[in-house]
Amino acid sequence: MGLLSKKDAKLITDPLADNNPITLQVLGICSALAITAELKASIVMSVAVLFVLGLGNVVISLMRNIIPSKIRIIVQLIVVATLVIIVDLVLKAFAYELSKTLSVFVGLIITNCIIMGRFEAFALANGPWKSFLDGIGNSLGYAVILIIIGFFRELLGSGTLLGFKVLGDPIEKTGVYAFGYENNGFMLLAPMALITVGIIIWVQRYKNQDLIEEN
Amino acid sequence: MAKNTDSNTYTVLFATGMVLVVGTLLAFLASSLKEKIAENKRIEKQQNILYAMGVNENEEGSLAFVAKENVESEFSKYITKQVVIEGEKVTENNEAYLIDLKKEAASAKVASYTRKLPLFVGNKEGKEFYIVPMRGKGLWDAIWGYVALDNQLVVQGVYFDHAGETPGLGSNIKERYFMDDFIGEHILDGDTFKGITAAKGNSDPKNVDKTDFEVDAIAGATITGDGLSAMLKKDLKMYLPYLKTLKK
Numbered sequence: 001m002g003l004l005s006k007k008d009a010k011l012i013t014d015p016l017a018d019n020n021p022i023t024l025q026v027l028g029i030c031s032a033l034a035i036t037a038e039l040k041a042s043i044v045m046s047v048a049v050l051f052v053l054g055l056g057n058v059v060i061s062l063m064r065n066i067i068p069s070k071i072r073i074i075v076q077l078i079v080v081a082t083l084v085i086i087v088d089l090v091l092k093a094f095a096y097e098l099s100k101t102l103s104v105f106v107g108l109i110i111t112n113c114i115i116m117g118r119f120e121a122f123a124l125a126n127g128p129w130k131s132f133l134d135g136i137g138n139s140l141g142y143a144v145i146l147i148i149i150g151f152f153r154e155l156l157g158s159g160t161l162l163g164f165k166v167l168g169d170p171i172e173k174t175g176v177y178a179f180g181y182e183n184n185g186f187m188l189l190a191p192m193a194l195i196t197v198g199i200i201i202w203v204q205r206y207k208n209q210d211l212i213e214e215n
Numbered sequence: 216m217a218k219n220t221d222s223n224t225y226t227v228l229f230a231t232g233m234v235l236v237v238g239t240l241l242a243f244l245a246s247s248l249k250e251k252i253a254e255n256k257r258i259e260k261q262q263n264i265l266y267a268m269g270v271n272e273n274e275e276g277s278l279a280f281v282a283k284e285n286v287e288s289e290f291s292k293y294i295t296k297q298v299v300i301e302g303e304k305v306t307e308n309n310e311a312y313l314i315d316l317k318k319e320a321a322s323a324k325v326a327s328y329t330r331k332l333p334l335f336v337g338n339k340e341g342k343e344f345y346i347v348p349m350r351g352k353g354l355w356d357a358i359w360g361y362v363a364l365d366n367q368l369v370v371q372g373v374y375f376d377h378a379g380e381t382p383g384l385g386s387n388i389k390e391r392y393f394m395d396d397f398i399g400e401h402i403l404d405g406d407t408f409k410g411i412t413a414a415k416g417n418s419d420p421k422n423v424d425k426t427d428f429e430v431d432a433i434a435g436a437t438i439t440g441d442g443l444s445a446m447l448k449k450d451l452k453m454y455l456p457y458l459k460t461l462k463k
Binding site: 034035036037038040041044045065066067068069070071074075078082085086089090092093094096103104105107154157171185188189 | 220221225226229230233234237240241244245248251252255258259378379380381382383384386420421434435
């Protein structure tokens with residue numbers, strides 16, 4: 001990598017697999033369950049988190065030496081909330097349609113524990129550039145899992161991907177439905193998202209057994 | 216570096232400073248963008264009303280409103296009359312679409328207040344549409360919509376929207392496949408009002424039967440669907456006395 005030193009590149013690649021925020025740090029599970037019934041929602045949420053976490057990590061990192069430790073969590077919360085509200089207002093004024101798509105996610109971003117988790121664990125102790133990379137890396141790691149879950153839930157639950165009927169029409173009985181296949185409506189509910197996360201964790205630890213915790 | 220950031224004085228000063236800075240910034244931003252946002256909302260209302268009566272740029276499977284630039288002229292072209300119903304009194308008012316349904320519903324809690332009910336009369340290719348705005352509660356937040364009826368009180372089109380329903384589940388009330396099911400549905404059984412229910416266990420998933428007062432509900436969005444059915448029943452009922460005078 002020309003642009004990034006080896007250490008910096010690790011900040012981006014680590015969270016993608018071996019230090020994934022969802023499957024290993026167990027952060028951001030709630031939103032991974034809540035909004036992954038469709039692939040599109042997963043992607044939108046991932047982009048929103050990428051933006052807020054990248055920017056938020058830089059802001060917190062710049063302020064890290066002047067934040068009083070007693071109220072640091074409140075300060076972090078204010079930074080996230082402010083960023084999200086600014087984005088929301090600007091979108092409402094200049095890209096109204098986009099803001100309609102995103103409006104539901106605003107509240108979810110503020111409460112997403114990945115953001116607070118990375119502020120607390122990384123940005124408070126590292127410089128802005130590193131924090132920025134860490135933010136990007138972690139939100140990409142988050143995105144990977146979200147998109148995998150969204151892919152399977154939408155495919156098996158509704159038989160569509162990004163709204164396209166890839167398996168045929170369940171009502172007209174075309175495509176695979178002609179052979180008696182049925183959508184599994186259970187995939188649309190939160191419990192199956194949790195089970196999907198479980199399966200991903202299982203596969204990941206099977207592939208890389210160093211990740212298994214000793215007890 | 217000397218760590219004096221733990222002292223109480225510093226903490227209090229920092230908190231005060233931060234609140235001032237953030238508060239000023241957000242207040243400034245909100246007030247400077249206020250007009251633009253209000254204008255966007257007004258345009259959206261016009262687009263939604265037109266959408267319900269079938270004036271839109273939908274293509275097979277996609278959902279598209281009348282373009283932002285044309286909405287003003289299209290709105291005045293297709294919406295021939297806007298009326299406000301107050302009890303027995305019906306007045307014409309060209310700004311009826313700006314009436315805030317939320318405020319009206321809140322004021323109507325006082326018994327002496329007669330609720331203002333806006334209704335939009337549209338005309339497309341010689342056919343009359345009566346568009347009823349409505350507002351209700353979903354799972355997390357408000358839901359609202361516009362229902363276009365013909366003079367036989369058969370649904371000709373709807374548009375629904377929401378403030379914060381679950382993405383991928385309840386939020387699908389604004390998807391074509393859900394809204395299109397309402398087209399052709401009846402709301403009256405002879406003379407009795409039935410409304411339309413988003414029903415689970417519907418034996419009619421293709422929605423062939425238009426007089427069963429049911430459309431297929433969205434899997435995983437029970438509460439949103441129930442809220443929507445309740446909204447349709449409650450708000451259409453308020454307009455019923457007036458709407459029945461149209462039916463000949």
